[in-house]
Amino acid sequence: MRTYIMSVALLLLAAPVTLSNLARAHDGASHHHETAAACQSSALACASVATAAFAPDGKLWLTWSAGGRISVASSTDLGKTFSTPITLLATKLPLDDGPDARPKIAFGPNDRVALSYAARDEKYNGHAFLARSSDGGKTFSEPQPITTGSPSQRFETAAFDPNGRVFAAWIDKRNIAAAKKAGKKYAGAALAYAWDDKPGGSLDAAAIARDNSCECCRIAVAFTGSGKPVVMFRNIFDGGIRDHATITFSDTGKPGPLYRVSDDDAKIDACPHQGPSLAIGSDGTYHATWFALGRKLKGVYYAHSEDGGKTFSEPMRIGDANAQISRPYVLAAGGAVYLAYKSFDGEKTSIELMTSHDAGRTWSKPRTVAATANASDHPLLVAHQTAVYLSWLTLKEGYRLIPLEPQS
Amino acid sequence: MSAIVRCVATVLMLVCFACGPANAEPPRTFDDASWQALLNSHKGQPVIVHFWGFSCGNCMVELAGWGKFARENPGMAIAFVNWDRHGADPRRIEKALAKSGLGGVESYTLANGFEEKLRFAVDHDWMGELPYTRLIERDGTAKSFSGTADFESLSQWLGTARHSQR
Numbered sequence: 001m002r003t004y005i006m007s008v009a010l011l012l013l014a015a016p017v018t019l020s021n022l023a024r025a026h027d028g029a030s031h032h033h034e035t036a037a038a039c040q041s042s043a044l045a046c047a048s049v050a051t052a053a054f055a056p057d058g059k060l061w062l063t064w065s066a067g068g069r070i071s072v073a074s075s076t077d078l079g080k081t082f083s084t085p086i087t088l089l090a091t092k093l094p095l096d097d098g099p100d101a102r103p104k105i106a107f108g109p110n111d112r113v114a115l116s117y118a119a120r121d122e123k124y125n126g127h128a129f130l131a132r133s134s135d136g137g138k139t140f141s142e143p144q145p146i147t148t149g150s151p152s153q154r155f156e157t158a159a160f161d162p163n164g165r166v167f168a169a170w171i172d173k174r175n176i177a178a179a180k181k182a183g184k185k186y187a188g189a190a191l192a193y194a195w196d197d198k199p200g201g202s203l204d205a206a207a208i209a210r211d212n213s214c215e216c217c218r219i220a221v222a223f224t225g226s227g228k229p230v231v232m233f234r235n236i237f238d239g240g241i242r243d244h245a246t247i248t249f250s251d252t253g254k255p256g257p258l259y260r261v262s263d264d265d266a267k268i269d270a271c272p273h274q275g276p277s278l279a280i281g282s283d284g285t286y287h288a289t290w291f292a293l294g295r296k297l298k299g300v301y302y303a304h305s306e307d308g309g310k311t312f313s314e315p316m317r318i319g320d321a322n323a324q325i326s327r328p329y330v331l332a333a334g335g336a337v338y339l340a341y342k343s344f345d346g347e348k349t350s351i352e353l354m355t356s357h358d359a360g361r362t363w364s365k366p367r368t369v370a371a372t373a374n375a376s377d378h379p380l381l382v383a384h385q386t387a388v389y390l391s392w393l394t395l396k397e398g399y400r401l402i403p404l405e406p407q408s
Numbered sequence: 409m410s411a412i413v414r415c416v417a418t419v420l421m422l423v424c425f426a427c428g429p430a431n432a433e434p435p436r437t438f439d440d441a442s443w444q445a446l447l448n449s450h451k452g453q454p455v456i457v458h459f460w461g462f463s464c465g466n467c468m469v470e471l472a473g474w475g476k477f478a479r480e481n482p483g484m485a486i487a488f489v490n491w492d493r494h495g496a497d498p499r500r501i502e503k504a505l506a507k508s509g510l511g512g513v514e515s516y517t518l519a520n521g522f523e524e525k526l527r528f529a530v531d532h533d534w535m536g537e538l539p540y541t542r543l544i545e546r547d548g549t550a551k552s553f554s555g556t557a558d559f560e561s562l563s564q565w566l567g568t569a570r571h572s573q574r
Contacts (some may be wrong), residue, residue, distance in 0.1 A: 008487075048494070093562070097493055097494045098493065099463075099536065122462065122500065123468075124463045124465075125464065129507070215465060216463065216465075236497065268554055268555040269466045269555045269556040270464070270466060270537045270538060270539060270540070270554045270555040270556070271463065271464040271465070271466065271538050272469075272535070272536075272537045273463070273536050273537065273538070274535065274536070274537075291535060291556065293537055300507050309432070321526055324527075324532060324533075324535070324551060325526055326522065326524075326535060326536075342524075342527060344525075346522045346525070346528050346529075346532075349524060374521070374522050375521055375522045375523065375524075391461060395522075
């Protein structure tokens with residue numbers, strides 16, 4: 001009988017595991033899991049995020065994360081076909097797959113290219129890398145950590161100033177670690193930055209532009225006409241208010257004053273996982289769009305600034321109030337401003353587009369430029385000279401580059 | 409003999425419940441059918457569904473608070489849904505919950521796929537922020553809050569919801 005009891009006991013102990021395995025086996029039969037199971041390669045077809053940029057010669061470049069690797073390829077026919085991808089060395093840790101994480105690619109003068117991305121550990125501490133090319137993307141250097149002496153860097157963005165120096169900004173946790181050591185409290189993380197020591201050189205040591213930023217949202221970087229970087233990010237204001245702010249860097253490359261974009265009154269100890277988007281028009285107007293999770297404002301908003309970010313217009317609510325609006329993205333090109341966002345009605349996700357011809361003062365009615373009925377990446381806008389495109393990766397349709405016309 | 413077997417089995421299950429991380433309830437996959445099934449399985453009683461993630465520092469800090477709240481309110485219907493994209497490791501979920509005193513709790517992990525649709529089904533207004541908690545009364549009336557919990561208010565809500573008319 002003892003054997004019998006032991007058998008029953010073992011069976012009972014094993015039961016949860018068996019059920020769990022059954023549940024997973026069932027899950028494995030679903031369409032999504034089949035797709036995921038079949039998609040272990042680094043091919044674009046297996047990517048969950050993809051970021052596009054145009055090189056100065058008008059070639060489209062795409063970088064994506066798939067099968068645990070970062071790849072990059074170019075297209076001479078606006079995304080219909082791509083060159084054989086270059087796949088970077090695998091990172092020791094898995095790639096950052098958080099909702100706002102993605103690899104990015106930027107082009108500078110003299111065939112210089114910067115490719116940035118991050119891996120992460122189990123606690124979502126990021127490790128950001130920068131890979132460079134000095135031959136227009138034919139070859140890339142071995143990826144280098146974006147900084148040293150920091151336990152976490154996420155939402156890295158690297159871009160070239162007009163002189164060809166890389167400006168990199170990211171969310172950094174070095175000062176949390178220092179505060180912890182000193183037994184002090186520290187809200188959120190910090191906005192960090194670094195510059196190349198010279199055009200075509202390497203990144204100098206990092207500096208902190210601002211302590212106490214939100215730790216889980218992408219940041220936005222744009223350049224003024226004179227080549228000064230502007231960073232928009234979710235700051236933590238006094239009282240734990242997670243509202244958006246901009247910092248415009250000075251001519252000497254140092255962070256200028258912080259200005260609040262909007263009084264959302266987001267007093268919340270939560271990770272919104274939705275960072276802002278920023279564009280600067282040729283007239284110098286800052287165009288900002290963001291997701292608000294505040295007591296005063298909740299939803300997706302747009303505002304513009306005509307005084308270098310010191311003051312912003314009254315925030316304008318974006319999208320159909322009956323749909324779920326998310327992931328707004330703004331771009332200024334050819335005298336127009338383009339604003340795209342996701343609108344989900346419970347069954348399908350549409351990408352809606354609004355345009356403005358008067359620097360964001362008035363806007364066209366939104367129109368649907370693409371849709372999907374399954375999972376999708378964030379919508380991104382890219383431009384080559386005055387031609388503007390929606391860059392969007394969806395599970396069902398794959399990668400699409402869709403030309404956009406501004407509406408009158 | 410079957411009574412003895414049942415007795416031994418019960419003892420073993422109780423031991424299993426209390427024996428910590430290794431034997432915590434494995435998370436189920438949260439897919440298209442899960443939300444409605446979860447609601448149906450607790451029909452007629454108030455239920456708290458807490459959405460959390462390893463991607464969210466505040467979630468991890470307050471998990472122990474949820475463990476304490478669960479201990480103080482035995483018998484309440486509560487479920488924990490890990491909402492990390494691309495599926496967190498189920499063993500890590502079990503371990504984190506068990507470490508917070510939530511071993512054996514009803515637990516789910518987000519399925520790969522159409523996250524927006526799964527989230528929309530929970531609440532049209534939920535934008536994916538974490539932590540996020542949905543409170544459902546006996547009659548199905550529901551409300552949500554984003555951010556960390558005020559457990560005193562939550563206890564009050566639970567008390568009122570438990571004593572409300574069926």
